[in-house]
């Protein structure tokens with residue numbers, strides 16, 4: 001029997017994507033022999049309504065000194081976090097005296113630096129040493145640790161309780177401990193903001209590449225309400241976000257501390273009565289759609305190869321790892337992936353070992369088709385790469401969501 005990671009009840013397998021490496025585990029050729037794999041399988045719990053990975057990979061394999069994702073390298077995400085920080089300051093902190101802001105998974109300090117600049121008390125919690133060091137160099141106060149109820153108590157003793165706790169695109173396997181920690185650390189009238197890729201978008205768009213080791217859970221309003229409700233925290237407002245191909249921002253507080261807004265009842269209606277995200281059948285259909293999409297993509301790449309077309313990958317995202325490994329597409333179908341992130345360049349993609357080449361201004365010169373793994377930034381990229389399409393180049397999207 002497999003147990004739900006949230007409520008411990010029995011959970012059924014929805015889909016297995018097979019043997020999978022760590023999504024951000026870009027590696028050198030000499031390390032191929034010791035690459036770490038786990039089974040990427042998902043289930044949906046009918047009790048707490050949480051879509052989740054059934055097998056947790058070893059966390060020490062996921063967050064370590066070589067962790068390859070820096071928020072600041074994405075212009076789009078930098079802008080998103082600036083807007084987020086200003087929104088916090090203007091709407092939630094302006095009336096507070098000497099407010100204290102905590103961010104979990106603060107990465108390189110991209111969001112918190114806006115508080116540093118304004119002299120607002122803050123603390124970032126970041127598990128990866130290398131990104132935490134960059135944040136510190138930028139003047140962002142950062143503690144390098146995993147967040148749980150014990151670290152929450154330590155923070156409270158040193159800094160006091162938080163007016164605002166922000167968590168965006170951070171994925172915990174220990175949700176129960178995290179929820180307890182947040183309930184402990186949050187002031188009576190404080191606000192906890194939780195933002196993640198939204199299950200509704202993943203299911204509707206068949207965006208199965210959102211499923212990888214770091215995304216232990218893919219949340220909806222039902223599951224967020226259940227998880228934090230166990231610690232007497234309530235969702236009082238929600239806002240949809242365009243980031244990561246469709247995200248949801250949940251605002252929570254201690255029960256009764258803020259008035260519940262209509263956005264919450266509207267989303268609940270959408271989830272339960274329109275999208276039926278509370279029902280198992282939806283997830284069974286999703287599994288079939290993933291399989292169909294895989295077959296279509298592999299068939300397309302084989303056809304292009306047979307026609308003698310040159311195909312490359314564009315953007316070696318974490319998401320690409322799920323697509324490439326699930327579809328079994330290696331260098332024979334995609335000879336290289338161009339990427340702008342220095343730490344990935346010269347390395348190989350996790351599992352399928354496609355060489356990652358440095359992005360150059362004329363990357364597209366001898367390329368007929370490029371498979372876009374950063375489809376969530378499609379508009380930004382299509383604009384930037386207009387020369388590619390002018391030269392007759394064709395984009396292929398790694399999942400069919402935008403086609």
Ligand SMILES: [Zn+2]
Nearest residue numbers: 004007045048
């Ligand atoms: Zn459950």
